[in-house]
Amino acid sequence: MKDEWTNSAECEDKSKVEQYLALVETRVLKALSSDAVQQSCSTTLLLAFATVDALGKLTHPRAKAGVGERFQYFLDFMGTGYGERAEELWKLRNALVHNVINVESYLSSTDIEGWAHLQTLGGSGLIYVNTSLLSSDLKNAFGRVKDLLATDNSAAQRAAKRLKWIDNMPQAVRGEPIPTPPPQVQFVFASGTLSSRLLGRRRFLKSLDRRGRIGSANE
Numbered sequence: 001m002k003d004e005w006t007n008s009a010e011c012e013d014k015s016k017v018e019q020y021l022a023l024v025e026t027r028v029l030k031a032l033s034s035d036a037v038q039q040s041c042s043t044t045l046l047l048a049f050a051t052v053d054a055l056g057k058l059t060h061p062r063a064k065a066g067v068g069e070r071f072q073y074f075l076d077f078m079g080t081g082y083g084e085r086a087e088e089l090w091k092l093r094n095a096l097v098h099n100v101i102n103v104e105s106y107l108s109s110t111d112i113e114g115w116a117h118l119q120t121l122g123g124s125g126l127i128y129v130n131t132s133l134l135s136s137d138l139k140n141a142f143g144r145v146k147d148l149l150a151t152d153n154s155a156a157q158r159a160a161k162r163l164k165w166i167d168n169m170p171q172a173v174r175g176e177p178i179p180t181p182p183p184q185v186q187f188v189f190a191s192g193t194l195s196s197r198l199l200g201r202r203r204f205l206k207s208l209d210r211r212g213r214i215g216s217a218n219e
Contacts, residue, residue, distance in 0.1 A: 056071050
């Protein structure tokens with residue numbers, strides 16, 4: 001019975017990891033190949049850096065590693081040049097995510113030559129990023145991650161523990177019925193991120209409600 005349970009658990013873990021990687025591949029990497037995305041350096045970088053965040057969480061040896069540690073750790077999958085520029089790329093990631101402006105690096109147009117990719121230009125200390133090369137290197141790094149998780153059982157088990165299934169059944173909005181209810185949707189995402197923040201917010205709101213600090217909508 002124990003062997004059967006173990007095999008079943010291993011199959012579940014494998015399915016979770018494969019589904020998550022499939023989502024990254026179809027929802028992000030394919031989008032990075034589209035002309036509409038490639039025409040915007042900021043959009044390309046935001047998608048790429050979000051993917052680095054996600055895959056860094058999946059692959060980092062320590063479950064409690066910080067966001068910056070995970071981000072910079074994954075850059076090594078993308079090649080030596082990225083690891084050497086980890087600090088500058090981390091600053092760029094933060095500048096774009098929090099401000100949606102370029103204050104830490106020069107962003108290249110995707111049709112400019114890539115000879116200066118990740119190089120310091122001028123006396124500002126900022127680096128030049130060719131987003132076309134970045135997208136290509138990210139896709140190659142994703143392939144390395146797939147190979148790692150397919151061949152390294154320890155890495156695959158760590159990744160599976162950081163993912164969880166979510167079943168989502170669409171509900172009527174504002175009392176309006178759904179004419180043709182769609183099927184239940186099941187997807188997988190990294191645990192301890194959005195779900196934990198939402199849960200914490202719900203608990204906070206409930207505690208305020210118990211203290212009488214939140215009124216009803218019709219008050």
